[in-house]
Amino acid sequence: MGELQKLNPKKDTASNAQIMFLVLNTSGLTIIPVSVLAYRSTAGSVSPSEVFLPILFATFFSSLAGLIAVAIKQKINLFNKVVIAYIGSMTALILGLLYWLHKNPDKVEVVSNVGGNLLLFSIIIIFLILGIRKKVNVYEVFIDGAKGGFDVAIKIVPYLVAILVAVGVFRASGAMEMFFDGVVYGMHLIGIMHTEFVEALPAAFMKPFSGAAARGLMLETFSTHGVDSFVAKMTATFQGSTDTTFYILAVYFGSVGIKKTRYAAGAGLFADFVGVVAAIFISYMFYT
DSSP, X not given: OHXXXXXXXXXTBOOHHHHHHHHHHHTTOOSOOHHHHHXXXXXXXXXXXXXXXXXXXXXXXXXXXXXXXXXXXXXXXXXXXXXXXXXXXXXXXXXXXXXXHHHOGGGHHHIIIIIHHHHHHHHHHHHHHHHHHTTOOHHHHHHHHHHHHHHHHHHHHHHHHHHHHHHHXXXXXXXXXXXXXXXXXXXXXXXXXXXXXXXXXXXXHHTTTOHHHHHHHHHHHHHHHOTTSHHHHHHHHHHHHOOOHHHHIIIIIHHTTOOBOTTHHHHHHHHHHHHHHHHHHHHHHHHO
């Protein structure tokens, strides 16, 4: 964001490139959801990586929705041959796999566990191989990145404190609990009785505001329902499929002095919404 700000002619207004960058970050494209897998392992899950593929699928749809939304707003041609080749092939592959799993439900657990572990291991190996091929000292590069992250962390502390206080007030007031009670009541009114997923929605609702709050709700779900329960797995999928939209908005733009964010928040929230909906459907496919 800092480098993009150097190219931005209007220093107090988000540029198109900055908005695209931010939305792709808020959509939470997650290749390796290490933290979620670690928390599931610590909580005693029989198969911590079971949520890996569902998270990968859900975060893909979230990022794709964010990309399309911003591209339409910025009038970017997505029908370019190269763009279609990359995005189209990936989308076709994922939709094809989801369709095959839908037709072969007995294969879901095997594909999720074995395929997820294999893909996770392969990604790590590919990073190492590419580093060796380009003669890059992966460890030193990682350390340099960590040093830069420390400097960034100092700059974002004021914005972090502000957003966490706002989230804490919202939770403590009881407004969140009342809202989800209303969601359950509304679904019962229209005849939808299977509302198990609503118990996992607080984590999805809190994620755009605070990753720490959403993580706390996820861990609370682990202890209340069991780490390998349907609700806990769906909560873990929510946690890994999207990112903290308002937190990223405040931190990224605040750190470079941008005050006019234009449509960045709306596009980010749209990507989050698509990610949550995708996570619900994918969770029912994989975990039931």
